Amino acid sequence: MSVPPVALDRLARPDEPAPPGRSRRVSGVLGWAGSLAVFVGIIGLWWLASHAGWVSRVFLPTPEATFISLQGGLRHGELLAFAGATFGRMMLGWLLASLAGVALGALIGISATMRAYLRPTLEFMRPLPASALLPLAISMFGLSPTMVLSVVAFGAMWPVLLATVHGFAAIEKGLAEVARCLQLSRAAFVWKVGLPNALPDILAGMRLSLTVSLIVSVVGEMIASQPGLGQAILLAARSFRANELFAGIALLGLIGFASNALLAGLEKRILKWQRP
């Protein structure tokens, strides 16, 4: 239903050793200042492009105008409410997807027979775009908040489900033998051996499904006219209010950034036992 999990974030962090002759902290601060300066430079280029008229104002508002509509929208609560609605939809869908994905994945993954029967079907569903289910869901549930939520949850479930199945399939034979010697019940085996073993895979899948939930929430709001940032930016673009459009895009980027950072922190804490 989506792309295979790759921990892009972990690859993105440049953690080279500090150049010799300088303390690590100083070079870290300098690096931060430098990268911040580059970012400010990009904003400056944006300012120049919009003020000098290189790009039409219809497409590219000035940074000030964007900031003012962001500030106004957040203060008067309109944009804040939309952002809250989108964030809530995304989180609820993601939680439902994670629960269902882990439960179903454990059910399928625990038995080699189940895996043999169901895996080809699951592999066929994997590359299917979650948004392609929206038309089907609309005809079944109508243009309702439940419809969007169900597609978010269903679409975001696949990365978690497939990761859980994979995690259970990769349990070492020795562990299964130990469990048999200890006469663990099936439920105890799932809880004490299977899930901890699959946890790194599950977390990687959950990270991917968080991205999927945000995307599907936004698309669902766009085509089902549910209150949220997706609808807000679509309406802003249709009425040529580019500053509001950019404010919405910036907020969506912020939601993506914050949720990813939160999950990365959680992952670090949960997987502490893995590192020596």
Added chain:
Amino acid sequence: MTERIFNRLRGWWFPVLALAGFEWYARGIGSSSDAIAPPSAAVRAFVIAASDGSLLSATAFTLGAAGLGLLLAALLGIASGIVLGLSARAARMAFFSVEAFRPIPSVALIPLAMLVFGFGLRMEISIVAFAAFWPMMILTQAAVRQVEPRLFEVSQVLGLNPAQRAFKIILPAIVPRLFVALRLGVAVALVVAVTAEVAGNPSGMGYAMMIAQQSLNPALMLAWLFWIGVTGYAVNAGALKIERWVGRRMGAAA
């Protein structure tokens, strides 16, 4: 012998049973519904769409937009990934900007792309390119960082200039990993292309499916859903095959 055949068929039981159950439900209890249609009706709708050419043209549009977007993303992503991978200073400098722009969900740019390009191919290409650019860049950067350091020493000894170093040493060394990145990019590109069509761009497979739903033709809608699934599966399987073949020929990517 029979056991082998049986094992081979195991994966087919579930989809066949599910389709049969769906057919039974749609013909019985659900026969008055505008929302669902039996699979047999979907097959008929599929054959009609395949024979009147609409299937081919919509598929070609979606695959073309995904392919061109991926091409653009690959060119830009590989070039910037090589720069960021070679120079630790450039990577540190770009860090904040990359982290600030990367989390923007690609679909958030759909309204902007509509505003700038209108409907059509260019709008979809730009969205696909934005979405696929980040994984291409980051995986290329990681690939360059893992190039055997001795190769750099060789290039120093030979006195190669930066351009020669990029084309004669680095690019050949990262080819297997580039194909891993491309396979990932193919999956992203196709998903984003269909999403852009569902969300508004009036062409391609995603739009055909939306129209089928809006004209209360569930059989045609299910046919498109199935076809999107088949196309996605085939394209991804093909990309995986190419990646493995390149990996075997060029030395497996770790």
